Amino acid sequence: MSVFAAVVAWTLVTGPSAGGAGGEVCVLPRGTAHHSEGVSSWDPTYPRPRADVDAVMVFLSFPDARPSLTPDELAKDHFPATAQYFARASYGAFRLRPHVVPVWLRMPLPSTAYSIARDWGAPVRSRFLSDAVAAADPRVDFRRYEVVYLVADPDAPGVDPDATKVVSLGSPLHADGIELRRFVTVFESHPPDVNVLAHETGHAFDLPDLYYRPPAGSHADWDTHVGDWDIMGSQFGLAPDLFAWHKWKLGWLRSSQVHCVVDSGTHTYRITPVERPGGTKLLVVPAGLKSVVAVEVRAATGNDRLTCTEGVLMYRVRADVQSGDGPVDVIDGHPRTSGCSQVSVYPPLADAPFRAGQEYEVGSDSRIDVVARHQDGSWTVRVTQG
Structure with a gap:
């Protein structure tokens, strides 16, 4: 265009x-x-938000809860609003294209077993991510996507709505012959916080948090x-x-x-x-x-x-x-x-x-x-x- x-x-x-x-x-x-604000170079481990960027949205359920919402209902919490935000911000230079897996994919452990929290312990966080990738792999060709959204059932008892964040891994996971280093983990209530996915997607493109986080x-x-x-x-x-x-x-x-x-x-x-x-x-x-x-x-x-x-x-x-x-x-x-x-x-x-x-x-x-x-x-x- x-x-x-x-x-x-x-x-x-x-x-x-x-x-x-x-x-x-x-x-x-x-x-x-x-997430350095320096602009002298680009970190190649992050996708470049130019032209079309394809993202996959995976919906995860747990043995200790039955979802009351459909994946389509939860997807509409975030799209097209998130894509529209970036289209306006980029003057049309960037289009975020979501691809929704239209079914719930079952995680092997109860939601409470993953200890989901804003400051997530590395062992349980890694278990959550590896289980999520294993659950999604039969339905998702990860080679097609530069951004991966993992959306948890908001009704599950162990899901903390304050824990939504981007997780970057020093040691990547592997699926479909590629390395997976970064995930947007979504634990939002329904309806979610306004603009939450646009904020987290900004991290997926190497933008920093600009707020001040006070001590506990x-x-x-x-x-x-x-x-x-x-x-x-x-x-x-x-x-x-x-x-x-x-x-x-x-x-x-x-x-x-x-x-x-x-x-x-x-x-x-x-x-x-x-x-x-x-x-x-x-x-x-x-x-x-x-x-x-x-x-x-x-x-x-x-x-x-x-x-x-x-x-x-x-x-x-x-x-x-x-x-x-x-x-x-x-x-x-x-x-x-x-x-x-x-x-x-x-x-x-x-x-x-x-x-x-x-x-x-x-x-x-x-x-x-x-x-x-x-x-x-x-x-x-x-x-x-x-």
């Missing part, structure tokens, strides 16, 4: 490139951190790093579209849509909303050897149609920080106020976008000024480098 041809541009070996002189400074080096027993807020912005922060967020940085990482932005601002002097850009195709999408201002400040525009449309604030969103990205430890921090343009207090996952950041007349200093030599909003929804931003 024409959108696909216009959008997809990716260097297979070195990763994405940034427009402008010195663009390599803005391409953060991929480090050893789990703590009542600290989980959403202090990015709030509602980006589905990898919260699946419940009002603005769950992916950051432009993630769209760049995944190959959905052309190099001409990303500008690395390193030259001295004053540079002016007109940025279009991240939710719409076309135009400049991302400014990147270096902020040290392993971090940058990213600048994009957010609008109440597409995946972000429920957001209550619009404007120029800025956030700091670090490539050497682990998933779940804060690799991205949204910069609050209005630190003394909150927004969307009744519905936001973290109201202090709900009104984070900058508006015309505001500025942000990046260190002592760089300044980002928000100049104006235009009738078409784009914004003019000026970057001054000392």
Whole structure:
């Protein structure tokens, strides 16, 4: 399709490139951190979300429960909504195609025997995965699929709805002559949490958790790093579209849509909303050897149609920080106020976008000024480098 041809541009070996002189400074080096935000290269153990990606959805029952729902009913909890989310986020460059196994496949042990939990012990987790693959193998040719969803009967007594996650194996399982290293394990209640499968599928494409996970027993807020912005922060967020940085990482932005601002002097850009195709999408201002400040525009449309604030969103990205430890921090343009207090996952950041007349200093030599909003929804931003 024409959108696909216009959008997809990716260097297979070195990763994405940034427009402008010195663009390599803005391409953060991929480090050893789990789900590193570095975009200098792509980890080949993850599928690339470009064009069509086929996924299989397997439904698992247990001897200690009889499912009250059909596989088709549970599949509709997640599709077509998940595929539609990614189609919008990628500007049509990526299509997630689910293939549903239409029957329940029986696991050999009761659900309680697998000790399913958010922090799953490795031995029982490995037993669950190996039993699931063995149960599915007669009905599934795993060679055909890049993403595997294992959906457990939500009525089974040992199924913990808080345990849905992506499991990556250091020692792979084998089926149909291939290695299986990664599974999306789905233990959701019916109906499930909103956008939960889109969040987990993001992990299957090497995107990190952007929320903060407080220590056990703590009542600290989980959403202090990015709030509602980006589905990898919260699946419940009002603005769950992916950051432009993630769209760049995944190959959905052309190099001409990303500008690395390193030259001295004053540079002016007109940025279009991240939710719409076309135009400049991302400014990147270096902020040290392993971090940058990213600048994009957010609008109440597409995946972000429920957001209550619009404007120029800025956030700091670090490539050497682990998933779940804060690799991205949204910069609050209005630190003394909150927004969307009744519905936001973290109201202090709900009104984070900058508006015309505001500025942000990046260190002592760089300044980002928000100049104006235009009738078409784009914004003019000026970057001054000392």
